[in-house]
Amino acid sequence: METLIMVGQLLLGLSILVGVHEWGHLIAAKTFGMRVEKYSIGFPPKIWGKQIGETEYSIGAIPLGGFVKISGMIDESLDTKNLSAEPEPWEFRAKPAWQRLIVMMGGIIVNVISGIIIFIGLAMVNGEEYIPKEELNKAGIVAYDLGEQLGFKTGDKVLSINGRDYDRFSDLLSPDLLLGTDSYYTVLRDGKEVRVDMPNDFIDKFADKRNRVNIISPRLPFFVQSVVPGSLASDAGLETGDRIVTINGREINYFDQLSGMLDSLRGQKIAIQANRNGEILEMTTSVDDDGTLGFVAQYELNYVTRDFTFGEAVSEGTYNAFAVVWLNIKGFQKMIAGDVDVRKSLSGPIRIATFFGGTWDWNNFWRIVGLLSMVLAFMNFLPIPALDGGHVMFLTWEIVTGRKPSDKFLENSQKVGMVILLSLMAFVIINDTISLF
Structure with a gap:
């Protein structure tokens, strides 16, 4: 279907x-x-x-x-x-x-x-919805495999791009940046400013659809939004509003810490400490074979939402439309320079169909x-x-x-x-x- x-x-x-x-x-x-x-x-x-x-x-x-x-x-x-x-x-x-x-x-x-x-x-x-720089840098980023190859580390707080300030999380991987030359980030890591350089051929790796969600994401504080009835989390006693603070004695502040730890403990018994209205509760349970406990997380991240007037929409829409043309020009320059594999950059009808997705x-x-x-x-x-x-x-x-x-x-x-x-x-x-x- x-x-x-x-x-x-x-x-x-x-x-x-x-x-x-x-x-x-x-x-x-x-x-x-x-x-x-x-x-x-x-x-x-x-x-x-x-x-x-x-x-x-x-x-x-x-x-x-x-x-x-x-x-x-x-x-x-x-x-x-x-x-x-x-x-x-x-x-x-x-x-x-x-x-x-x-x-x-x-x-x-x-x-x-x-x-x-x-x-x-x-x-x-639609207006626009985005994560502002100030909100992003409260906890920093999560660096996945490709992000680590680039030079990021989980917890990095991105201060600037190419020596200039930025507004929102999406700026960190904007097409204009990926298609640029000699781009770099300045990040705050362990109290020190560190430069993270982006190779000019990085867009070639990003062009692989398997890598597009494998670079960086915002780090997410969380709490339990709901518990699946009959799940391991339900049997352990987790309830809506609980905050998991430790697993097997290791501190948990962010969802990436939780998911990484549960993935490494599949099928094993664990000890959980949860904060419920200021009270620390002890629980024991097992991790499912798919690395989950059976609850839905609510992320604590504040998005900025903005509605456009007609005049603002005309300006924004026109800019976004011509940005597509400019990015195509830069993409051709990358292909001519050999920084991008043509096979990963040119899309035919089959790949274009996947852009639309399987839901209408x-x-x-x-x-x-x-x-x-x-x-x-x-x-x-x-x-x-x-x-x-x-x-x-x-x-x-x-x-x-x-x-x-x-x-x-x-x-x-x-x-x-x-x-x-x-x-x-x-x-x-x-x-x-x-x-x-």
Whole structure:
């Protein structure tokens, strides 16, 4: 069922993104009097179609893209049979270069606008919730395996990032920081300031989904929120509101101490001291084979919540949308520099489906769709023939020099671009499949 939900979200998300992208081309073309023969969400074979005026609107069986077919344009269809004749007034090739440029930019522009609107909507609806620096540094951080490899230790209090102050816990592993160069933290450890350097290739380890929750987290004071009836904790006498202060005589202040100790004592009997309304109670029980006692913990961590006005949401949403583009640029720089393994950084449809998750969460769905909308705009702007950016490159050349590339050159460029894109698609699908195992 989870797989079906992931696939359903992926298909819906791609349909929305492809639909608005191709609509951007269509509306720009029709605005300038160009004839749009076909508008399709998905690639052939066609599973549904309807002719409205001069345009056939259809849905294809392969939901990994879409297209508009504009008369007189050399596109991925490579239909050139009518290009030897004189151009008709309603053909793409008959229009001024600046109009053709706007048509080719139409999909990119609409994807950017869609991404901004989505991020503004999310900011309006959700506001933001975060752990401020002051709250984080009351107890410091928990360093997991990858965090320890980086140089952190449990209990560290992070004072600054790259010598500058920060606002919240999420800043410690922000994408901008991970994609930066020569980044470092200053932490307070045992009363001394210590520098923790982040290797420039650290993002390569972070790109592995198994490591993303294996770096650092806030250290969490806790108490017993509820006890599972019939559990070992219930049999021992633990009650709601109790605070576990020792296990086998060892002091417990934070949940990471408790979970680490219980994990090492699976199946063994233990002695517990619990504070109940100021009274210390002695209890004995055993640890379950999965390293638990059978209670739900309530963490004592104060989050800051903030609601946005419409103006603030516009500012925040626009910033978040363009931050996606900036991070993509930095990611490409990392790949070119060799700091990031391409296999871990490029995602195809299989891996994108996992981003949506196995439960239908509309907030997460729209966040992923907004992100993908900006990524789609960025990727389509790359100067690769067969992408919008390839057409923009040739049209810009025509506007600047006054010389239009020949139809034969454009046709051959499209062929080269299609080979590049199909090879890239095959790579990411194979790479996604391998990453599942």
